Amino acid sequence: xxxxxxxxxxxxxxxxxxxxxVLQVIEHADGHVTSADVLDGVALVDPAVGRASVFRTLDxxxxxxxxxxxxxxxxxTPYYVLLPGGHHHHIICTVCSRVIEFAECGLENIAILLExxxxxxxxxxxxxxxxxxxxxxxxxxxxxxx
Ligand SMILES: [Zn+2]
Ligand SMILES: [Zn+2]
Ligand SMILES: [Zn+2]
Numbered sequence: 001x002x003x004x005x006x007x008x009x010x011x012x013x014x015x016x017x018x019x020x021x022v023l024q025v026i027e028h029a030d031g032h033v034t035s036a037d038v039l040d041g042v043a044l045v046d047p048a049v050g051r052a053s054v055f056r057t058l059d060x061x062x063x064x065x066x067x068x069x070x071x072x073x074x075x076x077t078p079y080y081v082l083l084p085g086g087h088h089h090h091i092i093c094t095v096c097s098r099v100i101e102f103a104e105c106g107l108e109n110i111a112i113l114l115e116x117x118x119x120x121x122x123x124x125x126x127x128x129x130x131x132x133x134x135x136x137x138x139x140x141x142x143x144x145x146x
Pocket of ligand 1: 097136
C-alpha cells in the first residue's frame with residue numbers, strides 16, 4: 001500500500017474508488033497536475049468516478065497535506081503538486097518560467113520554532129524561490145553587452 005493510501009486510512013478516510021483513482025493519477029503524473037489532467041486521468045482509470053468526487057478528493061488531499069495547489073507559469077488554473085514527506089521545493093525562473101525541483105530543505109528548525117512559538121501543528125510546506133535560471137542569466141548578460 002502506498003504511503004498516501006496509508007495516510008488516508010490513518011486519518012480515518014475510506015479508500016473509495018474516487019480517492020484511489022485520483023491518487024493513482026497524481027502519483028503517476030511526475031509531480032505536477034492540473035485538475036483537468038486529473039479529470040482526464042481518472043476518466044481512463046475509472047470512468048464511473050464523477051467530476052464532483054474528483055474535486056472533493058482534491059480538496060481532501062489538500063487538507064491532509066498530501067497535495068498542494070500552486071500556480072506555475074502563466075496557468076490560470078492551479079497545479080496540484082505532491083508533498084512527499086510533507087514538502088515540495090521549487091525554483092521558478094521569472095524570465096522563462098521553467099520550474100527547477102530540488103530536494104534540499106533546511107526548514108526543519110524553522111518548523112519546530114514556529115510550532116512552539118505559535119502553537120501550530122505543521123503538516124507540510126511548499127517552498128518556492130524565484131529568480132533567473134542559468135540559461136536566462138547568460139541571455140541577459142549577452143543582451144546587456146550592447
Ligand atoms: Zn529561465
Ligand atoms: Zn514540483
Ligand atoms: Zn522542505
